[in-house]
Amino acid sequence: MDEQFYRQLFDKHQHVEAVPSNREITAWALQLIRLLFPEQSKQEFNGVDQLKAEFKKLENELCLVMDATKACENCNNEQLSRSVFEQLPLLYQLLNTDIREIFEGDPAARTEFEVIRTYPGFFAISFYRLAHILYKHNVPLLPRILTEYAHSKTGIDIHPAAEIGEYFHIDHGTGIVIGESCIIGKHVKLYQGVTLGALSVAKNMANTKRHPTVEDHVVIYSGATILGGETVIGHHSVIGGNVWLTKSVRPNSTVYHKPALIVLNKNKD
Template sequence: MSDAKNIADFYQLIYEKQVEVQEMPSNKKISAWAIRIVDLLFPERNSSELNSVEEIKTAFINQEKELVLLLNKTKACDVCNTAEVAAIFFQSLPALYQTMLTDAQAILEGDPAAKSIREVVRTYPGFFAISIFRLANLLHTLGIPIIPRILTEHAHSKTGIDIHPGATIGQYLHIDHGTGIVIGETCEIGDHVKLYQGVTLGALSVDKLLANTKRHPTIEDHSIIYAGATILGGATVVGHHSIVGGNVWLTSSIEPYTTVYHQSNTKFIDSKPLI
């Protein structure tokens, strides 16, 4: 087969792929849909142009219609009714909003630098990442593929906080600073948990054969995980009211009310001031 034939077949292949995805909405459009919902729920994030209850109602109805279009164009449902899925999603928003409020409250109460809920909602990357996760997780629980990952990866790109939409996370999650946090697909996090930057809640093994098993740790209520800590394994449980110190490497369970810390080998050497 000639090189000309090979390149012609290659161009044909790429063309067929182009035709296949022409109706597919961009990641940017999908992310914009979710951000619009967060902005509707928390108008303090941006200046609001809505001046009546009817306008707010119309805005949510429009977002529901947009979700139906996104579901159809991404072929998210082979057998499900996309309008029904969208309706369930938006009927669940009031309860989800209350959960998001607990996240904002946890950050306000847990960070001495935070002065108000408005400041948390408007400026904290942790709150943004959690909010996008909450929306993505709801879609994930409704059996929607692709879109939840697009949403959490958008938040990841903006904040450095990587939360898989399949994770199970309770109320009052406080992510402080946040950059470099990784929360795996089968991770379970209870209520009133605080995570600092650089925390990894990951798998002990990435073998594909473990795809349908619990691979990531469980963090029980009222636990604090400090910066740089790595906690691995589906059987690993951090008991409630525990503290895991910075840079700790943990692959086995700890009992409730336990404090684990990393012992530093740092040496201090006296030196004369430079002249």
């Protein structure tokens, strides 16, 4: 390799932002979620003040990360970090609705502890909801790092900008894709392999609504694909497995794919 190649890389190394590693950022998020849900942790506290101090430590760490990522060029990252942490009671409340919906909607779930500790759907939702708060505060980079970490662990891909209501239930979950401009209502249940995507991926559509809206009390079964920013799935509808939709569905609808199956018996007897 010639000298110019090395010089080009060296110059790039000198100008890259000093952003903490993805591992450090996701470790911060895991610590925060485990403070909210001690079912995921063995950490013990001797009193409320010690718990408060741990939250304050994580708030300060977020401030340092945002300083490194230039999260806010014209404002105080300390204030921004404080504002994010003021949303934690809301985050906790929302995640508890998700836990309740998953537990009550899955006959296989024995306890809420089991949901919190083992369910990939809850893991992905918890990272999404934390990332969404950061996204709403215009924090760059971190929201995508968090949701892509959850994606890598669970196979569930939720864009941090998506708007998702309370009581959200992901069952199994592997292969689910929820796009950037999706709007999902309350009491929605998604099975594995569901795609809520865009009809077009043209770059000039970046600031438009490209992904569907799913209203309250909708169930979408495995393998369904729903595309388009103008596509609305009306409330209390059921979308069957392997359905492909690019048009809106009225409330209280049932949509299903009708395959033609042929079974041939090779025995002539």
